[in-house]
Amino acid sequence: MTSAASEQTVGEVSEGAILRRILDRLGPSAALVGPGDDAAVLSAPDGRVVATTDTLVHGPDFRLAWSTPFDLGWKAAAVNLSDIAAMGARPTALLVALAMPDDTRLSVVDGVAEGLRAACATLAPGCAVEGGDLTVSDTLTIAVTALGSLDGRAPVLRSGARAGDVVAVAGELGAAGRGLALLFGRFRDAAGTPLPVDDATLSPAEAADLAAQLRPRPPIALGVVAADAGATALMDVSDGLVLDATRMAAASGVTIAFAGGLDEAALSGGEDHALLATFPAGAALPEGFRAIGAVVARGPHAVTIDGRPHGGRDGWDPYRDWDAGRG
Amino acid sequence: MTSAASEQTVGEVSEGAILRRILDRLGPSAALVGPGDDAAVLSAPDGRVVATTDTLVHGPDFRLAWSTPFDLGWKAAAVNLSDIAAMGARPTALLVALAMPDDTRLSVVDGVAEGLRAACATLAPGCAVEGGDLTVSDTLTIAVTALGSLDGRAPVLRSGARAGDVVAVAGELGAAGRGLALLFGRFRDAAGTPLPVDDATLSPAEAADLAAQLRPRPPIALGVVAADAGATALMDVSDGLVLDATRMAAASGVTIAFAGGLDEAALSGGEDHALLATFPAGAALPEGFRAIGAVVARGPHAVTIDGRPHGGRDGWDPYRDWDAGRG
Incomplete structure (x- = not known):
């Protein structure tokens, strides 16, 4: 493909031509029947399949001034892979429904496909995009469904935490939220319009926070590790630690x-895609998990921090919190 | 729920409250782990799962003046169920990612959920919505993933048609396309803005065409029937018979x-969600299928009609054909 071709828009070529560009970038299928028929056929070796869906929408979920197309594909994959890991399962396949304005450049399509592939290869080797759908829309939208296998294990649910268990977490807390605050605080003009990020102005810590926001690296493999180590409850921390722990409680x-010892960014930052787990008291925590609390009998508050209820904002609710900006 | 509550908008209530309204309307889960955790866990009894995704977007795929929320939920389910049937499989579960403007009334959410449930109950008993995602968007978008089981059968692919086979179809051809033409021709004002349909002005045939467009009833159960009858190839006719047959060829x-004997509406109408199948010569066609042609050795044209290539428009391409209207 020439760079001139990548500057064409999706409205200038056929659906079939767009699809071929995507398939060229996705790499080999691992499915029994991969892309190209009415549906994919995937192996579900233990007779069960784990399934979840999560969508990135232009505006509330990303801004094109801040995220590259590669970032969008990467993040759309990563957040879904994380929900599979949070059941104690191994991701096996993604399906991707991509809705794009007809003035979207083909280079955007290319980048999204490359980001999807790279996230799978890096975070969940063996998992690939095995199906999808293309449609036109006024709003760029990437809806991903992830499938996974429990390989004979019992799923680890949110409902299994018992008084006496250790509460542990794997992955970063707070970095993605700090990254978002950095974007809103430093990379918008006076009218609030997003501005491109100037990497040269970022400290190493800021660059790490921004990467956590734009290209998250959830600890996907640690979902299965937690299940094998006897985790009693497990979930993805996506909306802020306190809010998600409230759901588990x-x-x-x-x-x-x-x-x-958990600061406000860690407690309520959002988009961490860390794994929150509970393990029986006295169990050795698997590598990658660190203890951050204990499960106790239900008291007046679902969640406490150092013995007190959380006083801050609990987490992200798109219907409450999106400011209607896009850019 | 009171009718006053249903006139609230999604922006006035929490994500959790919207989710509860939806779950209340979806009926019982048939999953091993249903809605409410990070992911669903579904049975895949023969060690394989069939998976497909298809999206309805406000504008190119529907207009709110013409489709009720119930219609949208029904159609979003039906078109995905059809892709599962087109592999020779039995639908087992849907995942639904719903992206809505924050001024969307809760009655719309209710109707979409009720339409999803009704389509599953009517077209694919035993299949239910087992997971999903809610997000805010400028564009109302319903992205559905359908899963299915082959129950030990081989999947029936597009690639299996052989010279000498009989070409057959199950379901209606042309009605959905005529219904769309009726909406565009009679229920828009001078500026092209969609107007509500006045049912009293419709002939019985027009009402049937409109129903095929707005609440399609694909012959879902006939996918498995075709597989059991030895179909060599099978696919969903969604973009027009000639275009889809070209893909199979x-x-x-x-x-x-x-x-x-196939009129232009049948050849290129689009959105039929009929099943196009090929069967070995001499095989008894299963009930519900009718012969409409034959597979022959590859000639200069992928598809012929009464010996000649198709002269008309082949089918629907959203990037080429959407006029950017919404309403």
Whole structure:
């Protein structure tokens, strides 16, 4: 493909031509029946399949001034892979529904496909995009469905935490939220319009926070590790630690008591895609997990931090929190 | 829920409240782990899962003046169920990613959920919505993933048609396309803005065409029937009979020779969601299928009608054909 071709828009070529560009960039299929028929056929070796869906929408979920197309494909894959890992499962396949304005350049399509492939190859080797759908829309939207295999394990649910369990986490807390705050705080003009990020102005810590926001690296392989280590409950921390722990506490009928030492970014930052797990007391935590609290009998608060309820904002709710900006 | 509550918008309530309204309307889960955790866990009894995704986008795929929310949910389910049937499989579960402007009324959410449930119950009993995602978007978008089981059968692909096979179809051809033409021709104002349909002005045939467009009833159960009857190739006719038959002919390396007697609406209407199948010569066609041609050795044209290539427009391409209207 020439660079001139990549500057064409999706409205200038056929659906078939767009599809071929994508398939050229996705790499080999691992499916029994891969892309190209009415549906894919995938192996589900233990007679069960784990399935989840999560969507990135232009505006509330990303801005084109801040995210490259590669970033969008990467993140759309990563957040879905994380939900498979959070069941104690191994991701096996993605399906991707891509809705694009007809003035979208083909280079955007290329980048999204390359980001999807790279995230799978890096975070969940063996998993690939095995199907999808293309449609035109006023709003660039990437809806991904991820499938996974439990390989004979029991799924690890949110509802299994028991009083006495250790609360542990794998992955970063707070970095993605700090990265978002950095974008909103430093890379918008006076009218609030997103501006391109000037990497030269970033400290190493800021660059790391920005990478966590734009190209998250959830600890996908640690979902299966947690299940094998006897985790009693497991979930993806996507909307902020306190909000997600509140959901686990409610599902399990317990209180989750965090120790002190977690700062506000870690407690309520959002988009961490860390794994929150509970393990039986005395169990050796698997490598990659660190203890951050304990499960106790249900008290007046679903979640406490150093013995007190959380006083801050709990997490991200798109209907409450999106400011309607796009850019 | 009171009717006053249903007039609230999604922007006025929490994501959790919207989710509860949807779950209340979806009916019982048939999954090993249903909605409410990071992912669903579904049975895949023969160690394989069939998976497909298809999206309805406000503008190119539907207009709110013409489709009720119930219609949208129904159609989003039906078109995905059809892709599962087209592999010779039985639909087992849907995942639904719903992206909505924050001024969307809760009654719209209710209707979409009720339409999803009704389509599953009517077209594919035992299949239910088992997971999903809610997000805010400037463009109402319903991205559905359908999963299915082959129950030990081989999948029936597009690539299996062989010279000498009978070409057959199940389901209606042309009605959905005529219904769309009726909407564009009679239910828009002088500026092209969609107007509500006045059912009283419709003939019975027009009402049937409109129903085929807005609430399609693909012959889902006949996918498995075709597989059991020895179908050599099978696909969903969604973009027009000639265009889809061209795809089957290309995948199989043959020419598909339709007999005469198919009118232009049947040949290129689009959105039929009929099943196009090929069966070995001399096989008894299963009930619901009718012969409409024969597979012959690959000739100069992938598809012929009464011996001649198709002269008309072949089918629907969203990037070429959407006029950017919404309403």
